[in-house]
Amino acid sequence: MDGLEEPVxxxxxxxxxxxxxxxxxxxxxxxGAVALxxxxxxxxxxxxxxxxxxxxxxxxxxxxxxxxPDVEAPNEDCGHGDGxxxxxxxxxxxxxxxxxxxxxxxxxxxxxxxxxxxxIIGAVPTHLGVFAAVDNYDAAKKALEPEGVRMVSVAxxxxxxxxxxxxxxxxxxxxxxxxxxTRATKGVPGYASLALWQDAGAVVVDWxxxxxxxxxxxxxxxxxxxxxxxxxxxxxxxxxxxxQQRVSDAFEHHRVDAKWTMTDRCQDGSGVVVGIEPDxxxxxxxxxxxxxxxxxxxxxxxxAAGPIAPAVGRLG
Numbered sequence: 639m640d641g642l643e644e645p646v647x648x649x650x651x652x653x654x655x656x657x658x659x660x661x662x663x664x665x666x667x668x669x670g671a672v673a674l675x676x677x678x679x680x681x682x683x684x685x686x687x688x689x690x691x692x693x694x695x696x697x698x699x700x701x702x703x704x705x706x707p708d709v710e711a712p713n714e715d716c717g718h719g720d721g722x723x724x725x726x727x728x729x730x731x732x733x734x735x736x737x738x739x740x741x742x743x744x745x746x747x748x749x750x751x752x753x754x755x756x757x758i759i760g761a762v763p764t765h766l767g768v769f770a771a772v773d774n775y776d777a778a779k780k781a782l783e784p785e786g787v788r789m790v791s792v793a794x795x796x797x798x799x800x801x802x803x804x805x806x807x808x809x810x811x812x813x814x815x816x817x818x819x820t821r822a823t824k825g826v827p828g829y830a831s832l833a834l835w836q837d838a839g840a841v842v843v844d845w846x847x848x849x850x851x852x853x854x855x856x857x858x859x860x861x862x863x864x865x866x867x868x869x870x871x872x873x874x875x876x877x878x879x880x881x882q883q884r885v886s887d888a889f890e891h892h893r894v895d896a897k898w899t900m901t902d903r904c905q906d907g908s909g910v911v912v913g914i915e916p917d918x919x920x921x922x923x924x925x926x927x928x929x930x931x932x933x934x935x936x937x938x939x940x941x942a943a944g945p946i947a948p949a950v951g952r953l954g
Contacts, residue, residue: 716904716911716939722869723835723842724905730838733765741768744786753781759793760800765839766811766863769804808836815841815864819856826850830871830878830907840865844907846874871907873936878903881910881934888933896926899943909936913943 733741741763748770749758756774763769767788772778779790789807797803812834819841823829828846835842845853847870857868873881882901889898897918902911912930919926923940930938 716906716908716937722844722871722906723867725833725835725842726905730765730835733763738763740786744768748782748785748787753778756781758782761787762800762804764789764804764808765837765865766808769800769807771800771803805836808839809834811839811862812836812841812864814862815860815866818860819843819866822856823853826853827876828853828874830873830875831903831905835867838865839863840867842867842869844869844871846871846877846907869907873903873907873909875903878907878910878936881936881938885910885912885930885934885938888930894926894929894933896922899945904937904939909938910934911939911941913941915944916942 732738745761745763745768748761755777756772758778759771759773761768761770768786769789769791770778770782770787771791771793772782773793775790775792782790789804789811791803791807794803794806797806816832816834819832823843828850830844830846832844833842834840841864843853843856843866845868849868849870854868856866859865882903885901888894889896897915898912899915900913902913903909904911909931912926914926919940919942927938927940930940
């Protein structure tokens with residue numbers, strides 16, 4: 639079955655994406671972006687390396703990333719997706735000038751007031767409205783929302799500066815769009831990936847070309863201000879996952895003479911990226927890519943990727 643299968647659930651009111659069924663958070667927030675994965679609910683689906691086989695579609699955090707343990711997987715474009723948005727590397731568009739001016743006026747107004755019961759630590763404009771960091775959430779939210787502040791959160795230094803904290807708050811505003819996309823795409827073949835582009839207030843969906851009309855219809859600015867972007871890519875998630883498994887099997891059965899560290903889908907949907915230890919590549923990069931492409935059935939991009947060094951110190 640294709641398409642996304644379950645809405646994202648909110649955990650304890652925090653601005654963190656929950657994990658249920660086939661929608662899974664892959665990694666932490668990186669530069670204002672989060673990539674989401676998806677798993678078919680077919681009981682015969684082969685689980686990625688490092689995960690247990692899934693016998694039924696019960697809520698399970700099963701990542702689509704196929705990787706060996708203790709290995710860092712790069713976010714590779716593979717160089718074939720010119721013109722595509724990569725939420726990890728593409729610079730977000732500027733905030734609309736009229737919206738920016740309006741938000742700055744709101745920020746100037748709330749900072750000039752002497753509030754009772756809370757203190758404003760800082761405020762910044764975003765693509766989805768003003769974000770304010772405060773020291774008392776309940777009192778601030780009640781007072782600031784009528785002033786035009788869309789997002790209020792208790793200041794959290796562990797999330798970084800104000801922009802970093804705003805990114806975390808924006809993630810929560812993107813959840814309804816993800817839920818709607820999940821429902822609208824259920825059963826539609828061709829899903830490749832879905833990513834949250836917090837810096838742009840957007841959800842970016844990659845779909846195998848040709849994109850069905852009902853998927854194209856999802857693109858645009860929603861009533862809640864979130865932008866949905868639909869991009870055409872060469873391969874679906876189902877195809878790249880199967881290709882990853884073929885590559886993984888080849889290495890596991892020692893059919894390829896190289897020290898393999900990881901496999902992942904190319905972020906531009908153009909194939910698969912395979913990590914191999916640098917001393918195992920040498921001058922064979924092109925030859926390995928040809929060999930692995932024949933095995934995978936899709937283009938393979940070889941990168942130098944070694945195991946992560948083990949942590950030093952005592953746990954607990």
